Amino acid sequence: MKVTIKDIARLSGVSITTVSQVLNGKGKRFSEETRQKVLKVVAETDYRPDYFAKNMINPQSKTIGVIVPDITDLFFSKVIEGIEMYLNEKGYVILLCDSHHSDEKEEHYMSELMDRAVEGIILATPNSIALDNLLELKQHFSFPYVLLDRGINKREGGNILVDEYAGAYEAVSYLIESGHRRIGMLANDSRFYKMNERADAYRQCLSDHQIVWEEEWVVNNAVTIEGGYLATKELLAKTNVSALFCGNDQMAIGAYRGIYEAGLKIPEDISVIGYDGLDITQYLTPSLTTVYQPAAGIGQAAAEILVDAITGSYHDYPNKMFPTELIKRESVALASQITT
């Protein structure tokens, strides 16, 4: 039998009004004696106000929905951590959904979360949401949401971006400065995030340095370890490059394996650069030179904007742009030192 506020009132010999007020710290107008009496009964019965009844009156679910394409992705799990740490401190809890890269699941979860009275949603998506869906969102969402989509979906504010282009350009420049001319790239041709922006920077950088780009230098595959591995196998089978710019760190980890299986060494035979700056990359052998972007910081920024929006601090979401940073480690060598 669930204990209700009525029971507490009866047991402590006061009205339910008094119980409610004491528990919520409203009106300090009760005698200390009354307070203690009520509190004692509450403790004894381990009474917990009904979550639903309470929220029906003043809805404050203190819950945020978070949708990511893959929980096990090293980048996203770090983003989630950033979100969680910030939100937890503010008393929010997250309802976590894994869309498994599926549009349908994403929509399904959006709807599910709306039904569940979340106070806001953070949607990390590689997809460009169909325009009418976006409009529908705008119209029906009685609560704020932040898109973590690298700006794929155009909107006025709340863009949380990373200077992808600059990061990629710097990485490729570094390879060129190191004397490399034949530079491959592991990319992804889906609209997955702004991978294409990284690829654009790569091509532009080569062009800016008068390097004639060869189409077979770029291989597309999934942005996973396996994808990087497969792409590398394919790349090495059809051409030879002295350096490889990987779309992300996970692909770079796969590339390490592909290069190893080809009997080549990093960086003696081929230099490698990744993108993301995952913690693990500093422990790879050799440690990976990579373009760092603050995954946890991105998560936190999304959470901050959302909380501000919920608490009504503003109505125009601010934009936020994170710079990247090239972390130079062991995986890049001067082209002149290449042994092959």
Next chain:
Amino acid sequence: MKVTIKDIARLSGVSITTVSQVLNGKGKRFSEETRQKVLKVVAETDYRPDYFAKNMINPQSKTIGVIVPDITDLFFSKVIEGIEMYLNEKGYVILLCDSHHSDEKEEHYMSELMDRAVEGIILATPNSIALDNLLELKQHFSFPYVLLDRGINKREGGNILVDEYAGAYEAVSYLIESGHRRIGMLANDSRFYKMNERADAYRQCLSDHQIVWEEEWVVNNAVTIEGGYLATKELLAKTNVSALFCGNDQMAIGAYRGIYEAGLKIPEDISVIGYDGLDITQYLTPSLTTVYQPAAGIGQAAAEILVDAITGSYHDYPNKMFPTELIKRESVALASQITT
């Protein structure tokens, strides 16, 4: 202005009873005309029944609380994935909490989740919960919970276990069969999971093979990549071994780095075995020989037991024991081939 059932009733010219019944598919006793009229208004207004009002009457939050020590841990993110996939299919959504290995946060979240009317909790914890807390749990939890603690906390049922001991024993046996005699171990002396069981198996296995164990062969550190790295540095500085059994895969990844920095090669100079069987291990160079345990399967098993308990299929939780499997890959060589 929030649209309520009253509005729908008014707009479609029927009673709220009718609206409610049509929406919930109760009583097929309405004329098709009435149904369509109601449904049309609902669609037009994008009416969504109030989550709290609805649940106050028949509480079915369809929400499960999940607490893990670290979201970014490769093992746990896989466990979460297993939980999520099973639960999603059954219409549940997870409220995810990261205890960051802290007892206090764990307790805080337990209480928070209780207040939030979850229907059950999966608590993955390396901690042994204080006995009185456990009893208190039993007493006050009006809902079921499953502990993912490797059986640290004794209880009657709902133990989801992995045959840790057998897995570790098999790994060390394999090293011995390969001719290794000086075998180190990266362990963890906290009560983190059943790491000690793996250490026990390691020692027993050596002893069973008449190998006199030296204390400096075992180094304790955090069960992370960094911990593995640091432990390896320490181990190699004070003794020399021809093989290394790592408490988990993350430690093994760190060991790879430590061994690399010592100027040694795997497996030519030193053989390495990990524990967990994370996806990434097959892409390491060399690929890691490891003791596989089904992380996603463990998550799913916990979710299954929980759902069955919620839906009242049983009151005595079943126990579940998963076997491990030694995956032999490139990181172990015959001792006779060791070059040093």
Next chain:
DNA sequence: CTGAAAGCGCTTACAG
């Protein structure tokens, strides 16, 4: 086939 009314467990004016 449909509706008026009671009630879920709270909070909050309002009255005393």
Next chain:
DNA sequence: CTGAAAGCGCTTACAG
């Protein structure tokens, strides 16, 4: 300083 009563938005016997 405290309580009786209205009301939040639903569902569900019950009556017709």
